[in-house]
Amino acid sequence: MRLSEFIINDIKPVKTNSKISELQEFFNQLTYSHIPIQDENGVFAGTFFETDVHCFDGNKLVSDYLYSLEDFYVRESTMWLDVLEAFAQNSANIMPVLNEKGDYLGYYELNDVIGLFNESPFFNEAGGVLVVEKGINDYSFSEISQIVESNNGKLLGAFVSKMKNDIVQVTLKIGNTSLNDIIQTFRRYSYNIASGHEEDSFTQNLKERSDYLKKYLNI
Numbered sequence: 001m002r003l004s005e006f007i008i009n010d011i012k013p014v015k016t017n018s019k020i021s022e023l024q025e026f027f028n029q030l031t032y033s034h035i036p037i038q039d040e041n042g043v044f045a046g047t048f049f050e051t052d053v054h055c056f057d058g059n060k061l062v063s064d065y066l067y068s069l070e071d072f073y074v075r076e077s078t079m080w081l082d083v084l085e086a087f088a089q090n091s092a093n094i095m096p097v098l099n100e101k102g103d104y105l106g107y108y109e110l111n112d113v114i115g116l117f118n119e120s121p122f123f124n125e126a127g128g129v130l131v132v133e134k135g136i137n138d139y140s141f142s143e144i145s146q147i148v149e150s151n152n153g154k155l156l157g158a159f160v161s162k163m164k165n166d167i168v169q170v171t172l173k174i175g176n177t178s179l180n181d182i183i184q185t186f187r188r189y190s191y192n193i194a195s196g197h198e199e200d201s202f203t204q205n206l207k208e209r210s211d212y213l214k215k216y217l218n219i
Helices: 021-029 064-066 080-090 110-118 139-148 179-188 197-215
Strands: 032-039 043-049 094-098 104-109 130-137 154-163 169-177
Touching: 021 032, 021 064, 021 154, 032 094, 032 104, 043 064, 043 094, 080 094, 080 110, 094 110, 104 110, 130 179, 139 169, 139 179
Parallel strands: none
Antiparallel strands: 032 043, 094 104, 130 169, 154 169
Protein backbone atom coordinates (compact mmCIF):
# COMPACT_ATOMS: atom_id res chain seq x y z
CA MET A 1 0.00 0.00 0.00
CA ARG A 2 1.31 3.45 -0.95
CA LEU A 3 1.78 5.93 1.88
CA SER A 4 -0.09 8.58 -0.12
CA GLU A 5 -3.26 6.54 0.43
CA PHE A 6 -3.10 7.65 4.08
CA ILE A 7 -3.42 11.35 3.22
CA ILE A 8 -6.31 12.90 5.17
CA ASN A 9 -8.02 16.14 4.12
CA ASP A 10 -11.08 16.31 6.38
CA ILE A 11 -9.70 19.39 8.15
CA LYS A 12 -9.09 22.38 5.92
CA PRO A 13 -6.14 24.70 6.66
CA VAL A 14 -6.98 27.91 8.49
CA LYS A 15 -6.69 31.04 6.36
CA THR A 16 -4.43 33.91 7.42
CA ASN A 17 -7.39 36.32 7.47
CA SER A 18 -9.16 34.22 10.14
CA LYS A 19 -9.32 35.29 13.78
CA ILE A 20 -6.99 33.66 16.30
CA SER A 21 -10.04 32.72 18.37
CA GLU A 22 -11.14 30.39 15.55
CA LEU A 23 -7.74 28.69 15.59
CA GLN A 24 -7.91 28.36 19.38
CA GLU A 25 -11.33 26.74 19.06
CA PHE A 26 -9.90 24.26 16.55
CA PHE A 27 -7.25 23.18 19.04
CA ASN A 28 -9.84 22.87 21.81
CA GLN A 29 -11.76 20.38 19.68
CA LEU A 30 -8.81 18.41 18.27
CA THR A 31 -5.80 16.54 19.64
CA TYR A 32 -3.36 17.71 16.97
CA SER A 33 -0.08 19.40 17.89
CA HIS A 34 -0.22 21.71 14.86
CA ILE A 35 -2.73 23.16 12.40
CA PRO A 36 -1.85 23.95 8.74
CA ILE A 37 -2.19 27.57 7.60
CA GLN A 38 -2.91 28.91 4.11
CA ASP A 39 -2.74 32.47 2.85
CA GLU A 40 -5.77 34.17 1.28
CA ASN A 41 -4.85 32.69 -2.12
CA GLY A 42 -4.84 29.13 -0.80
CA VAL A 43 -1.04 28.78 -0.74
CA PHE A 44 0.40 26.71 2.13
CA ALA A 45 2.15 29.06 4.58
CA GLY A 46 3.22 26.71 7.40
CA THR A 47 1.78 25.43 10.67
CA PHE A 48 1.01 26.87 14.09
CA PHE A 49 1.94 25.00 17.26
CA GLU A 50 -0.89 24.51 19.75
CA THR A 51 0.97 25.92 22.76
CA ASP A 52 1.86 29.10 20.86
CA VAL A 53 -1.71 29.65 19.66
CA HIS A 54 -3.15 29.53 23.18
CA CYS A 55 -0.77 32.38 24.08
CA PHE A 56 -2.01 34.59 21.22
CA ASP A 57 -4.64 37.32 21.51
CA GLY A 58 -7.90 35.77 20.34
CA ASN A 59 -9.15 39.08 18.92
CA LYS A 60 -6.26 39.40 16.47
CA LEU A 61 -5.91 37.83 13.04
CA VAL A 62 -3.77 34.83 12.13
CA SER A 63 -1.80 37.15 9.84
CA ASP A 64 -0.63 39.11 12.92
CA TYR A 65 1.38 36.10 14.09
CA LEU A 66 2.97 34.82 10.89
CA TYR A 67 6.39 35.18 12.52
CA SER A 68 5.50 32.16 14.68
CA LEU A 69 4.73 29.85 11.77
CA GLU A 70 6.71 26.59 11.64
CA ASP A 71 7.72 25.67 8.10
CA PHE A 72 7.68 21.88 7.82
CA TYR A 73 5.97 19.47 5.44
CA VAL A 74 6.61 16.42 3.27
CA ARG A 75 5.95 15.74 -0.38
CA GLU A 76 3.44 13.25 -1.73
CA SER A 77 6.43 11.25 -3.03
CA THR A 78 8.38 11.26 0.28
CA MET A 79 9.25 7.76 1.52
CA TRP A 80 7.55 6.63 4.71
CA LEU A 81 10.78 6.41 6.71
CA ASP A 82 11.58 10.03 5.83
CA VAL A 83 8.03 10.98 6.81
CA LEU A 84 8.54 9.31 10.18
CA GLU A 85 11.80 11.23 10.61
CA ALA A 86 10.00 14.51 9.82
CA PHE A 87 7.46 13.77 12.56
CA ALA A 88 10.26 13.19 15.07
CA GLN A 89 12.32 16.24 14.08
CA ASN A 90 9.34 18.58 14.43
CA SER A 91 7.73 16.99 17.51
CA ALA A 92 4.43 16.83 15.64
CA ASN A 93 1.57 14.35 15.35
CA ILE A 94 0.29 15.87 12.10
CA MET A 95 2.34 16.32 8.93
CA PRO A 96 1.23 18.53 5.99
CA VAL A 97 1.61 16.92 2.56
CA LEU A 98 2.33 18.95 -0.58
CA ASN A 99 2.61 17.85 -4.18
CA GLU A 100 5.61 18.67 -6.36
CA LYS A 101 4.04 22.02 -7.32
CA GLY A 102 3.70 23.00 -3.68
CA ASP A 103 -0.07 22.57 -3.54
CA TYR A 104 -1.51 21.45 -0.20
CA LEU A 105 -3.02 17.95 -0.47
CA GLY A 106 -3.84 17.14 3.14
CA TYR A 107 -1.92 15.67 6.06
CA TYR A 108 -0.63 12.46 7.61
CA GLU A 109 -1.43 11.41 11.17
CA LEU A 110 1.50 10.07 13.19
CA ASN A 111 -0.39 6.95 14.33
CA ASP A 112 -1.08 5.93 10.73
CA VAL A 113 2.60 6.16 9.78
CA ILE A 114 3.73 4.31 12.90
CA GLY A 115 1.15 1.62 12.12
CA LEU A 116 2.67 1.20 8.68
CA PHE A 117 6.12 0.88 10.28
CA ASN A 118 4.79 -1.78 12.67
CA GLU A 119 3.59 -3.84 9.70
CA SER A 120 7.12 -4.16 8.35
CA PRO A 121 9.01 -7.48 8.72
CA PHE A 122 11.31 -5.81 11.25
CA PHE A 123 8.45 -5.91 13.74
CA ASN A 124 5.98 -8.59 12.69
CA GLU A 125 8.31 -11.41 11.62
CA ALA A 126 9.63 -13.86 14.20
CA GLY A 127 13.29 -13.40 15.06
CA GLY A 128 15.79 -12.01 17.50
CA VAL A 129 17.03 -8.47 17.99
CA LEU A 130 20.75 -7.88 18.25
CA VAL A 131 22.59 -4.59 18.81
CA VAL A 132 26.24 -4.39 17.74
CA GLU A 133 28.83 -1.62 18.01
CA LYS A 134 31.97 -0.72 16.11
CA GLY A 135 34.06 2.31 15.12
CA ILE A 136 32.33 4.67 12.72
CA ASN A 137 35.04 4.11 10.09
CA ASP A 138 35.31 0.36 10.66
CA TYR A 139 31.79 -1.02 10.27
CA SER A 140 29.89 -1.70 7.06
CA PHE A 141 26.43 -3.04 6.33
CA SER A 142 27.87 -5.41 3.75
CA GLU A 143 30.09 -6.96 6.43
CA ILE A 144 27.19 -7.13 8.89
CA SER A 145 25.03 -8.89 6.30
CA GLN A 146 27.84 -11.30 5.44
CA ILE A 147 28.29 -12.23 9.12
CA VAL A 148 24.58 -12.90 9.59
CA GLU A 149 24.13 -14.85 6.34
CA SER A 150 27.31 -16.89 6.76
CA ASN A 151 25.67 -18.31 9.90
CA ASN A 152 22.48 -19.18 8.02
CA GLY A 153 20.67 -16.18 9.44
CA LYS A 154 18.14 -14.03 7.61
CA LEU A 155 18.57 -10.27 8.04
CA LEU A 156 15.03 -8.86 8.37
CA GLY A 157 16.11 -5.28 9.02
CA ALA A 158 18.97 -3.09 10.22
CA PHE A 159 19.39 0.55 11.12
CA VAL A 160 21.89 2.82 12.84
CA SER A 161 20.33 3.37 16.26
CA LYS A 162 23.08 5.46 17.89
CA MET A 163 26.23 7.39 17.01
CA LYS A 164 28.45 8.72 19.79
CA ASN A 165 32.19 9.38 20.21
CA ASP A 166 33.03 7.80 16.83
CA ILE A 167 31.16 4.62 17.76
CA VAL A 168 28.19 3.41 15.69
CA GLN A 169 25.48 1.23 17.17
CA VAL A 170 23.49 -0.87 14.71
CA THR A 171 20.24 -2.63 15.63
CA LEU A 172 19.52 -5.85 13.72
CA LYS A 173 16.45 -8.07 13.41
CA ILE A 174 17.54 -11.59 12.56
CA GLY A 175 15.38 -14.60 11.70
CA ASN A 176 15.91 -18.23 10.82
CA THR A 177 18.61 -19.20 13.30
CA SER A 178 20.05 -19.20 16.79
CA LEU A 179 21.83 -15.96 17.55
CA ASN A 180 24.69 -17.44 19.56
CA ASP A 181 26.88 -18.40 16.58
CA ILE A 182 26.21 -15.00 14.99
CA ILE A 183 27.19 -13.23 18.20
CA GLN A 184 30.47 -15.12 18.40
CA THR A 185 31.25 -14.31 14.76
CA PHE A 186 30.57 -10.61 15.34
CA ARG A 187 33.05 -10.71 18.22
CA ARG A 188 35.68 -12.32 15.99
CA TYR A 189 35.19 -9.37 13.62
CA SER A 190 35.80 -6.97 16.54
CA TYR A 191 32.17 -5.91 17.01
CA ASN A 192 31.02 -5.22 20.54
CA ILE A 193 27.68 -6.79 21.49
CA ALA A 194 25.64 -3.98 23.05
CA SER A 195 22.45 -5.96 23.66
CA GLY A 196 22.12 -8.66 26.29
CA HIS A 197 20.76 -11.73 24.52
CA GLU A 198 19.56 -14.64 26.64
CA GLU A 199 21.50 -17.33 24.77
CA ASP A 200 24.68 -15.31 24.89
CA SER A 201 24.18 -14.52 28.59
CA PHE A 202 23.58 -18.19 29.31
CA THR A 203 26.81 -19.16 27.55
CA GLN A 204 28.72 -16.44 29.40
CA ASN A 205 27.27 -17.54 32.75
CA LEU A 206 28.26 -21.14 32.08
CA LYS A 207 31.81 -20.04 31.29
CA GLU A 208 32.04 -17.95 34.46
CA ARG A 209 30.74 -20.80 36.62
CA SER A 210 33.15 -23.21 34.94
CA ASP A 211 36.07 -20.87 35.65
CA TYR A 212 34.95 -20.51 39.25
CA LEU A 213 34.74 -24.30 39.65
CA LYS A 214 38.25 -24.75 38.24
CA LYS A 215 39.62 -22.19 40.69
CA TYR A 216 37.78 -23.92 43.56
CA LEU A 217 39.16 -27.36 42.61
CA ASN A 218 42.69 -25.97 42.38
CA ILE A 219 42.63 -24.53 45.89
